[in-house]
Amino acid sequence: MAPPPVAFQGHVDFRMRLVLATLAGRPVRIERIRSDDVNPGIRDYELSFLRLLENVTNGSKIEISMTGTTVVFRPGQIVNGTYTHNCPLSRGMGYYIEPLLLLAPFGKAALSVTFKGVTSNGVDIGVDTIRTAIFPLYQKFGIQRQELRILKRGSPPGGGGEVQLYLPHVVLQAQTLHAAVRAPVVAKLRGIAYSTRVSPATVNRIIEGARRVLAGTGCETFIYSDAARGDESGASPGFGATLVAETKTGWCISAEAVGGAGGVPEDVGERAARALLDEIALGGMVGRNQVRALVVLMVLGREDVGRVLLGRDAIDAGLVRLLRAIKALFGTEARLRPADADAEWAGFGSAEPAPEPAAAEYVLSIKGAGFVNASKKIA
Known part of the structure; x- marks a missing residue:
């Protein structure tokens, strides 16, 4: 008998909940999506993301209520493949690329997607940021050879941009991260x-x-x-x-x-x-636009405790919601403690003693869920 869907409410973290559900293999039910709004229900870009998610998985079932305020998602197997995706001009390409970066390494084969639309809009993460800052983060977890080619740039509101995302590296699980000794220079x-x-x-x-x-x-x-x-x-x-x-x-x-x-x-x-x-x-090892991917990848490792140094202001309401969703879907909890007083500051040129108390930075500890990519072909 299939387990009942894990219940969430609201449109906030819509993509991340679906990504976590796909990785955990757990059905989710998201209710009250803008139910009090003048225009209730899911938006065009959220529907577009559901279509993209349906393409890269096999066997997923999506149910949307008549009003669009409730979505039930039963995930299938991540198979990846080659696709072309036309992004609504209301959001940038980063809205769709970010979740794919978390799914593709744990699929059956390589993923290649051509996106058409807006390359950078100031709201969603830009394609240049993905290429220069997000890809290096994934390399810390043993995920390599990611490529993002910008064929055409497209600015809002008209768009017209085109990029090719190629993610050939499929892994069994993410490597455990230990990066809590000192802040980087x-x-x-x-x-x-x-x-x-x-x-x-x-x-x-x-x-x-x-x-x-x-x-x-x-x-x-x-x-x-x-x-x-x-x-x-x-x-x-x-x-x-x-x-x-x-x-x-x-x-x-x-x-x-x-x-x-x-x-x-x-x-x-x-x-x-x-x-x-x-x-x-802010301190810590990563910027605020990298924290959520960092935490999810730490959860997808073997059953070992990973640690990372985060700046205090990087620990916000969005991170708390993510950790709650991880607990609901993976059963894994995180622990935060102030960094040691002798931690060094992310200064320029050379390391200098931290000018503020150690509580300005925290060590986030997460035990991996022992996730294993069951879709990966075995040679």
Whole structure:
């Protein structure tokens, strides 16, 4: 007899609940999806994600109520494959790529998806951030050879972008992570400034604005320029920047900013640079846009305790909801404790004693659920 679905309420964390349910092999029932809203029920981008999830799995069953306020999802086997997905212009491609990164390594074969739509919109994680900061995080867990090729950039509202995501590495389980000894030291700063259907000089102005803010760090800084032209520039004008701080131990902390009609390129560069400095100042091994993937991958390891150092402000309501969903679906709990007083600060150039009490950083400990990829072909 099939177990009853695990019940959740609300539209928040819609994607993550479905991803966790697929990995755990547990059915879920999500109720009261915007039930008090003037326009209740799931949105077009959520329906699009359900279709994508149905494509990469075999045997999944999705039931949506007449009003769209209740979704029952019974997961099947992750098979991956080759697909083309047209993303609604209401969300960026990162909305769909992020959950696939968690599913694809635990499937039956390689995954190749061509996405069409908006590449970066300032709301969802941008494709440049995925390529330069999220991929290195997965490598810490033994997941390699991830590729994301940007064929066309597409700015909101018209989109017109196209990227190819290729995830060939299928693993049995994620490696256990032990990264709680000391906060990383930033070794160099990298980034990319891009534009679509505007003057090519725009990217230089973005870089100039970012360099003004980052000049005081004393770190080696290099920001690439990508001025898309012609058929590679999508349907709408736009520009933005993605900046990454690379540490000596291979961790990457990122931030991004997107500009639109009437925006000033220098301001976009400054916003991205200040956002990056804020992420570094939080402490811990990762930025806030990496925490959720980090926690899920720690759960998908063998039955061993993994540890990671997190900044205090990275522990927010979203992380608490994720840990509750993990407990409901995997039965695994996490433990948080203040870091040791002698932990070092994520400073520039060289390690310096932490200027704040140790409670500014916490050690997150999670015992792996002993997850094993039953879909992986055995040679």
